[in-house]
Amino acid sequence: MIKMAWKRIFNRKMHSMAAILAMAGIFTIVPLGLYVAKESKLTVEETISQYGRGSYDILVRPAGARTPIEKKLGVVEENYIGDGSGGISIAEWEEIKKHKDIEIAAPVASLGYFAGNRTSVGLPLLEHPARFTWRFFTSDGLNKYPIGEPNVVTYFEGKPMEYVEYYAPRNSTVGFMGIRMPQNYYLLVAIDAESEGKLTGIDFSGLNRKIETGSQEYMIIQGLLEGRGNVPVIPVLKRSDLNIPLYLSLTVEELDISLSEYKKRFGVKPDEPIFAVDPELEQDLLEALNEEPALSRKQYDIDLSSFQGPFDGTYVELTNDFQVVKGEGGPLANDTAIYYTASKIQYDIGDDLIRVAKVKDEQPPLYKEVKQQGKSFLEDFDAPFMLWQMGTFTPLSKKDELTSSPLGIYSTEEVKTMDGTTLTPTISPGSFIAAPAAGVTTLEAARIIKGEKPIDAIRIRVAGIQSYDQEAQKKIEKVATDLLKKGYEVDIVAGSSFKKLEMDVEGIGRVTSPWTTLGVAQSLTSRWNAVTLTMTVLLALFGLLYLSSRLLYERNALSEENKILLTLGWQKNKISLRNRLEQQICLTIAFMIGILILFISPFNTNRSIYLAPFFLWLISLGSAWILLNRNSKPVPGGTAYKKWASIFYYRKLIIPIMLVLTFSVILIVIQAAVIFSSILEARRTSLGAFTMDAAAFFHASALIITLLLTILSVSEAMNAILNERKAEFQMYHAIGWTRNTIRRHFGKEVSAWAGASMAAAGAMSLAILPLLNISIGWILASYSCALILFMILLTTMVCKKI
Structure with missing residues (x-):
């Protein structure tokens, strides 16, 4: 067969x-x-x-901290800490640290936007009398925004290395041969230096630096404190790789004027300075100087950004050819007890686009509600604290990472317009761009500034995990469940990744912004x-x-x-x-x-x-x-079919x-x-x-x-x-x-x-x-x-x- x-x-x-x-x-x-x-x-x-696990696994926040955009789209901002209002106490953080399956519990608290030391731009001593008219600007990378009103100062004739008389309006931002820079504000956050160092690999030991008694720094601090009631000193480490978008528009006009003639004309004695003029004649003097015809006029647009870092204003000088150089000495003002807090941005989440509206149409525009906090030493000697820079920290160079564990304070991911223009935060606390932390301080300082529950988030790394597999996911989920039962807002960020979202920002147009999508893995x-x-x-x-x-x-x-x-x-x-x-x-x-x-x-x-x-x-x-x-x-051969036989x-x-x-x-x-x-x-x-x-x-x-x-x-x-x-x-x-x-x-x-x-x-x-x-x-x-x-x-x- x-x-x-x-x-x-x-x-x-x-x-x-x-x-x-x-x-x-x-x-x-x-x-x-x-x-x-x-x-x-x-x-x-x-x-x-291999790639699914970032620097930490679980994000813990106070109950109710989840924003509407998180609830609807499942994403968080890279710098989500920036405008937090607290809700977790230091004692609660200490309790979380004791969990047997937690390797690192790194807290972070947003304190607000603080001013740093304020300094000046030194003007050059020209060979002739001159009228300087200037205005500062900040920028978001696309538009420039004026800061305050234009200012003017007139310098009379003089010789190098000698005192040169000048005249400017009373209470103007003018010092001897210099103009004071505008006040800038920087995001300050509080961390635990030990756990944050383990989590990020960044050296924060400078926060605990001891200032030697009798040193010049010690004497400066003591001098400031004596007139301020010996208030607590808030130690600050500033971020070394950030710059402030600050520009100076300067008009220089050569004049043909005589100091002696003006003194005689306005009744000022020859041996007295011109600003000793009778107060009733100040406005007349100012108008006369401003009406003086210019023999020549030159316009300069000067970029000061690369010289200006957070918290420690850098004194700079303009050379006679109007190049910017780092100066020596210079005036310094420390009025750091006044600060601002900002609300979360209210995103309008449409079916196909996220929209961001202005809260106030100012210069620069505000996209958040901004509130003034603290007290100024210029107005109140009972201001509650004083900031002092203890050193710098430098974030580790960012690798081309696939996962995103949003640490909430370090990201400098670029926000771009549709034509590729990179946008940056302005000097205002109300920018729509989530600014990274410009400085860090201690949790004790956070308690002084913010109260008994200053912590906005705790970043947790689960112990005993070598790779992000099913067993690791189960272990992370177990720890997250334990924390959830305690009433916290808990998100598993292990296995999260970067995502670009398109937004329509009022006054700017469409931009792409980096966010973190939870649970991608x-x-x-x-x-x-x-x-x-x-x-x-x-x-x-x-x-x-x-x-x-x-x-x-x-x-x-x-x-x-x-x-x-x-x-x-x-x-x-x-x-x-x-x-x-x-x-x-x-x-x-x-x-x-x-x-x-x-x-x-x-x-x-x-x-x-x-x-x-x-x-x-x-x-x-x-x-x-x-x-x-x-x-x-x-x-059957004899069957008849009417259709489709x-x-x-x-x-x-x-x-x-x-x-x-x-x-x-x-x-x-x-x-x-x-x-x-x-x-x-x-x-x-x-x-x-x-x-x-x-x-x-x-x-x-x-x-x-x-x-x-x-x-x-x-x-x-x-x-x-x-x-x-x-x-x-x-x-x-x-x-x-x-x-x-x-x-x-x-x-x-x-x-x-x-x-x-x-x-x-x-x-x-x-x-x-x-x-x-x-x-x-x-x-x-x-x-x-x-x-x-x-x-x-x-x-x-x-x-x-x-």
């Missing part, structure tokens, strides 16, 4: 070869698809395990786990369906031959045995070819890849034994191909929609983009394999039905039908049953894909592509074969 099966295989060389190759393709492509789905999942998991992992499970199930079922359909085609094709053998005296069991042996031999040959292809493929190092074709082979042998042991029931007559051939086509469309739609939507969603964050890049080969391979599998299966199913009806089409031709007429006739049938299959596939895709959080847009787009693909494939086959 085996010999007869082999003989029949050889007698039908072309048919047998096509069948063996088709089945070998299934034995190869299905395992490859399963392997690629598995490997893409492993790639995602390994990438997240978890969503990537869960999304790809669902994708892998779905594709594994679909590929396995598709392989089984294809093999079963092919055996049904063979059974139908053998029905006439079986009748002849019965007529010749063969027993039914002998006929069934011969048919089963033939198919089992073909299946075995196809299985061996598939194994050989897998062996020489790049994936042969993974032994598990051979399990899928082995199980498919066993199942197909069992299916062949069952299906070919049952005779196909003949279709051919479809009903050949339904046993058409139903399998409809099932194959339905599954093919579903497979393509799900594969394409899941992959492309996952890539698009993932690319919105830096970790997601890197993860998708790492798994790009597997994603592309999965889609290509799916396309090959579906094209192969549908093509072979169509060939089977066309071969079965070959005699019918020859008869149509013999009675006078043209080839185009036959094509139209058969094309209508194909359109009917193929359309029904595709409609069913579309309905099933719409039922399955929303469970994977795939949008309707992606489903419809993928379905449309699959529809076009199979329409082209079926039309080509009809035109080519008929």
